[in-house]
Amino acid sequence: MRKLPHGLKLGVATASYQIEGAWNAADKAPSIWDIMCHQKESRIKDGTTGDDTCKSYEFYKRDIEMLKFLGVDFYRFSISWPRLLPTGFANQISESGLEYYNNIINELLENNIEPVVTMFHWDLPQNLQDLGGWANPLISDWFGDYARVLYKLFGDRVKTWITINEPKQIGLFGYGMTRFAPQLNAHGIGEYLAAKQMVLAHARAWHIYDKEFRETQKGVCGITIATDFREGVTDSQEDVEAGMDAMDFEVGLYSHPIFTSKGGFPERTIRRIAEKSKEQGYPKSRLPEFTQEEIEYAKGTSDFYGFNHYSTKFYTRDNYKPGTHPIPSYDDDIGADFTYLDYEKGAVPHCTVIPHGIRKALKWVKDNCNDPPIMITENGSGTFGGLNDLERISYYKRYLNSVLDAIEQDHCNVITYTAWSLMDNFEWDSGLSVKFGLFEVDFDDDKRLRTARSSALWYKDIIAKRILDVDYVPKLKEITF
Ligand code: BGC
Numbered sequence: 001m002r003k004l005p006h007g008l009k010l011g012v013a014t015a016s017y018q019i020e021g022a023w024n025a026a027d028k029a030p031s032i033w034d035i036m037c038h039q040k041e042s043r044i045k046d047g048t049t050g051d052d053t054c055k056s057y058e059f060y061k062r063d064i065e066m067l068k069f070l071g072v073d074f075y076r077f078s079i080s081w082p083r084l085l086p087t088g089f090a091n092q093i094s095e096s097g098l099e100y101y102n103n104i105i106n107e108l109l110e111n112n113i114e115p116v117v118t119m120f121h122w123d124l125p126q127n128l129q130d131l132g133g134w135a136n137p138l139i140s141d142w143f144g145d146y147a148r149v150l151y152k153l154f155g156d157r158v159k160t161w162i163t164i165n166e167p168k169q170i171g172l173f174g175y176g177m178t179r180f181a182p183q184l185n186a187h188g189i190g191e192y193l194a195a196k197q198m199v200l201a202h203a204r205a206w207h208i209y210d211k212e213f214r215e216t217q218k219g220v221c222g223i224t225i226a227t228d229f230r231e232g233v234t235d236s237q238e239d240v241e242a243g244m245d246a247m248d249f250e251v252g253l254y255s256h257p258i259f260t261s262k263g264g265f266p267e268r269t270i271r272r273i274a275e276k277s278k279e280q281g282y283p284k285s286r287l288p289e290f291t292q293e294e295i296e297y298a299k300g301t302s303d304f305y306g307f308n309h310y311s312t313k314f315y316t317r318d319n320y321k322p323g324t325h326p327i328p329s330y331d332d333d334i335g336a337d338f339t340y341l342d343y344e345k346g347a348v349p350h351c352t353v354i355p356h357g358i359r360k361a362l363k364w365v366k367d368n369c370n371d372p373p374i375m376i377t378e379n380g381s382g383t384f385g386g387l388n389d390l391e392r393i394s395y396y397k398r399y400l401n402s403v404l405d406a407i408e409q410d411h412c413n414v415i416t417y418t419a420w421s422l423m424d425n426f427e428w429d430s431g432l433s434v435k436f437g438l439f440e441v442d443f444d445d446d447k448r449l450r451t452a453r454s455s456a457l458w459y460k461d462i463i464a465k466r467i468l469d470v471d472y473v474p475k476l477k478e479i480t481f
Pocket of ligand 1: 018166
């Protein structure tokens with residue numbers, strides 16, 4: 001039995017495209033995910049779309065009933081940019097979009113649940129993508145204007161803002177590959193352009209909050225970075241170096257410019273990408289540079305470190321053969337292979353169960369990012385369904401136990417823990433087939449009946465008692481919303 005530290009807030013998270021549905025309700029404009037999912041040959045594994053998904057646009061009140069049932073301190077959800085601003089720009093605010101988000105925020109507050117709002121969880125307005133999206137330097141203006149609208153409309157009630165969710169996934173999978181919208185496949189180039197513009201756009205949103213709103217609204221604003229851990233397969237110097245390189249590519253590209261005293265991209269990424277670019281005949285590095293002014297502008301622009309974590313990968317250069325990945329590409333720039341070793345697999349590989357990795361990742365953030373307050377904004381595991389999800393409970397228990405080690409033994413300043421996710425939803429390129437929910441959603445039912453899984457009962461218990469009891473397993477009861 002372990003007591004949770006006093007003040008550690010517990011919550012759950014979702015994201016707009018994954019739960020709202022109503023993809024073309026009222027004046028909502030299409031996002032890049034609407035467009036990608038509607039293609040004939042979409043890359044979504046089960047051929048589903050987010051057109052309807054959990055229908056939370058219609059049924060958000062039931063979502064809030066579930067949050068009340070769990071007893072969470074806060075709810076992390078995201079705002080759909082093209083739902084609130086149908087032109088993508090700040091010239092026109094959708095009345096129905098405004099009403100929808102006002103309703104959610106007000107209903108949460110009436111029930112003593114704190115709203116934690118993500119401004120951007122991947123559903124970029126398609127028309128901004130047509131203009132280059134995160135590869136166009138003007139996106140700092142567009143994103144800044146959008147952020148200002150959000151602060152003005154909701155900042156009297158929303159006190160925690162997350163600018164961008166997981167820049168790596170957006171840039172690498174969407175600009176460098178075809179896994180995610182907008183499927184640019186500009187490998188070795190697009191992901192780095194996007195990385196730079198996302199850092200700067202985030203910084204713009206933070207500066208706007210800091211200068212124009214912080215004094216009156218008294219909230220905080222930060223970024224969420226996917227912080228899975230990377231390390232060497234063995235303790236050999238070579239493997240350790242490979243692990244450190246991978247950590248700087250996967251996390252440092254985004255955390256270094258924002259959280260370190262030096263700022264800019266991390267040395268290892270600058271060096272490796274410059275060397276490879278030269279070998280490949282590029283006149284200069286494929287990794288764009290920040291100007292000194294940009295370095296100063298981005299430094300120190302996050303009031304907390306938003307930390308998403310699912311698993312750990314182990315790297316080695318031992319058998320790495322150039323040509324395994326496209327040239328140029330992000331993976332070829334890292335120049336190493338990874339494995340999950342023999343750890344217990346989840347339904348999706350990125351949830352392979354390696355609980356001590358979350359402790360190491362938290363310690364890495366403490367040591368490499370100026371010991372920031374850390375909001376764990378996502379942690380969880382996917383399954384292929386079933387109400388008695390003992391494997392998910394076991395994942396949560398072991399990861400939370402490791403989080404407590406990080407807090408108690410490494411003195412990491414963890415202030416929130418967020419379970420991903422409240423309910424089953426549209427799991428990006430896996431569609432509706434992979435289930436991350438504490439609540440099961442019946443996607444065949446018009447009303448999208450939501451049923452508590454064992455993990456929901458377990459989470460409710462830990463929130464109420466604030467004690468992690470590794471032996472406790474709840475008895476499944478039928479509870480529906
Ligand atoms: C994303 C979520 C996603 C989750 C599980 C994170 O990368 O922020 O939107 O559903 O992982 O794969």
